[in-house]
Amino acid sequence: MRSKFNGILAVALTLFSIVLHVAAAEKLNVLLIVSDDLCTHLSCYGDPLVKSPNVDRLAARGVRFEHAYCQYALCNPSRASFLTGLRPDTTRVYDNAIQFRKNVPDAQTVGQTFQKAGYFVARVGKLYHYGVPAQIGTDGLDDEPSWAERINPKGRDIDDFNMIERIELTKDGKAEWSKTTSLHQLGATLSRLPAAGADEEQTDGKIANEAIGLLEKHKDGPFFVACGFFRPHTPYVAPKKYYDMYPLDKIQLPTVPAGYHDTIPAPALQLKKVEGAMTDTQRKEAIQAYFAATSFMDAQLGRVIDALDRLKLTEKTIVVFMSDHGYHLYEHGAWQKQTLFENAAHVPLIICAPGKTAGKSSPRTVELVDLHPTLADLAGLSIPAKLDGISLRPLVENPTAAWEKPALSQQMRAKSKGYSIRTEKWRYTEWDGGEKGVELYDEEKDPNELKNLGSAAEFKETVAKMKTLLEATKKPH
Secondary structure: HHHHHHHHHHHHHHHHHHHHHHHHHHHHEEEEEEOOOOOOOHHHHOOOOOOOOHHHHHHHHHHHEEEEEOOOOOOOHHHHHHHHHOOOOHHHHOOOOOOHOOOOOOOOEEEEEEEHHHHHHHHHHHOOOOOOOOOOOOOOOOOOHHEEEEEOOOOOHHOOHHHOOEEEOOOOEEEEEEEEEOOHHHHOOEEEEOOOOOOOOHHHHHHHHHHHHHHOOOOOOOOOEEEEEEOOOOOOEEEEEHOOOOHHHHOOOOOOOOHHHHOOOHHHHHOOHHHOOOHHHHHHHHHHHHHHHHHHHHHHHOOOHHHHHHHHHHHHHEEEEEEEOOOOOOOOHOEEEEOOHHHHHHHHEEOOOOOOOOEEEEEEEEEEHHHHHHHHOOOOOOOOOOOOEEEEHHHHHHHOOOOOOOOOEEEEEEEEEEEEEEEOEEEEEEEEOOOOOEEEEEOOOOOOOOOOOOOOOOHHHHHHHHHHHHHHHOOOO
């Protein structure tokens, strides 16, 4: 009798083991790729000059979101937000100094969600905030519980920092490119490095190498690999061949209408003297360097995609490509980030999910805070409670599905707090609850946001409706 029972038990245990093995095999992997400071100057987003063939490859494989927005156009607040699924007002992270767990110690990050589901979870490069370039090669403000493995490559671009040029103001008030003497001088400057050496010698090249190594080692899955490229974040690092792709005479500068700055609230822009002193040639050189760094990053992205295909993981892996926020390239007369204009808030976002929509775009407004619940949902995991974002799975399955959710971004500027709400037609922005000014832009007629309708009598009703929508969206779920 006991022998018969043991035989039945052995069969049952074998069947249970097979079921577990099949269940594990059916789990979709995740490859999350984040580019640092990347705006939508990309071919698949309609830029006629920028060469981004590998971002375009992913767009052909998945859903390209036309209107995706960060919650704060600065690295640390944005990354803390989308990696937790919590808005900046929940994490209370508004600068590049604080690690989010000091404010929300019990937050469950997307990395933790997948670890709890039995995934191998690792990151290479920049996912949480790093001071760039000084902290490259360190953990920066990383969150150790989010990952089972953390890899911090550092390339020759860091060793060659004394070859980096940055725009600085001379004593006579002119702007010029000058060699740097310290990595700590570069983080918030316009700086460039036509790099010596091959792609794979640079930091982003090494990041691609390490990401490929993780894919090879953990190809049997399930895995969650997060790959964080540093480019095109300043300094704009790229081997010279990428600079050669963008002759200065092909680069067109944005125009800023006379008197424009008088039409917007004072906190909306804070222009630096050195940037205002730049010549048009220097502006084109800065844009050239940014585009070169973009194409260099794109080439490293292509190497990772090639590895995914070579390892036959494409049909088993959810791939997300995104940036942490957008970037000004002289639009509105501004550079870099930390505004509530479309240029800084708008981000590239592409989601490729096996068996879902491919080669389509979605016109719906979505937010980066939606990333955590979306990945959990697409992978068949339980979505953690109390997240501020929601799953974008309905739009991954049907990019033009009905969708009423707007996108909310916020910013601190000159001690003023700004909030901006974006629908498919309108952007409404207010500073200090409207006391320091409001902005309203018709995105269909004025996509460059150069005509502020906020004080126009005929749009009073629209302003009131958008203000109500803003207040409703700011409330926690």
